[in-house]
Amino acid sequence: MKLFAKEAISSIKNIGAIAPSSKYLANNIIKHIDFGENQVVLEFGPGNGAITKHILKKLPASSRLISLEINTPFFNHCKDRFKEYDNFQIFNHSAIEFDSLLNELSIERIDYLVSSLPLSIIPDEELAIMFGKVPDYLINEGSFLQYQYSLNKYKYLKGIFDEVKLGFTPINLPPAFVYKCSVI
Ligand SMILES: C[S@@+](CC[C@H](N)C(=O)[O-])C[C@H]1O[C@@H](n2cnc3c(N)ncnc32)[C@H](O)[C@@H]1O
Numbered sequence: 001m002k003l004f005a006k007e008a009i010s011s012i013k014n015i016g017a018i019a020p021s022s023k024y025l026a027n028n029i030i031k032h033i034d035f036g037e038n039q040v041v042l043e044f045g046p047g048n049g050a051i052t053k054h055i056l057k058k059l060p061a062s063s064r065l066i067s068l069e070i071n072t073p074f075f076n077h078c079k080d081r082f083k084e085y086d087n088f089q090i091f092n093h094s095a096i097e098f099d100s101l102l103n104e105l106s107i108e109r110i111d112y113l114v115s116s117l118p119l120s121i122i123p124d125e126e127l128a129i130m131f132g133k134v135p136d137y138l139i140n141e142g143s144f145l146q147y148q149y150s151l152n153k154y155k156y157l158k159g160i161f162d163e164v165k166l167g168f169t170p171i172n173l174p175p176a177f178v179y180k181c182s183v184i
Pocket residue numbers: 014015016017019020021044045046047048049050051068069070071074093094095096116117118
């Protein structure tokens with residue numbers, strides 16, 4: 001929590017939050033994941049690992065979680081915090097160019113993408129680059145799962161994905177909307 005507060009103040013442009021996600025929000029996101037064998041789950045912006053830890057608890061050993069974190073202190077924190085998980089890898093890499101990293105790892109498709117990126121403060125050109133590639137990577141029935149404190153990207157996401165379902169978690173600081181976006 002101390003690390004989160006420190007980074008939230010010093011990197012306000014990239015973090016876009018005042019506190020880590022609550023366990024209620026984490027569970028409202030990961031309830032959409034049908035945890036199975038040999039899956040690839042990708043995470044954008046793990047921060048201090050508030051959602052990561054819930055994913056790893058449920059992820060079978062044959063499946064892997066790959067997290068991309070642009071903030072170096074958060075990257076180092078998660079690398080150490082989850083070091084006992086052999087099926088977890090974290091990279092100090094921007095989510096916008098996630099495809100270059102997946103190429104290096106020889107990963108062509110993913111089952112789920114869990115994103116905590118602050119969509120409201122990421123420049124439109126960067127969002128266009130990223131969302132131009134995300135649907136191509138999602139295996140059928142897999143989802144892009146994102147939370148936001150406002151609905152300002154609801155229409156935008158509806159223009160990208162075939163289906164966008166909305167949820168809400170009041171017990172979070174601040175309360176948050178959850179988008180479950182699918183390619184049909
Ligand atoms: C709102 S915080 C969420 C942290 C954590 N997942 C949680 O829910 O408490 C957003 C996170 O996204 C990271 N981030 C922002 N832009 C990014 C980018 N382009 N690539 C990867 N991570 C990014 C920030 O450094 C921060 O850790």
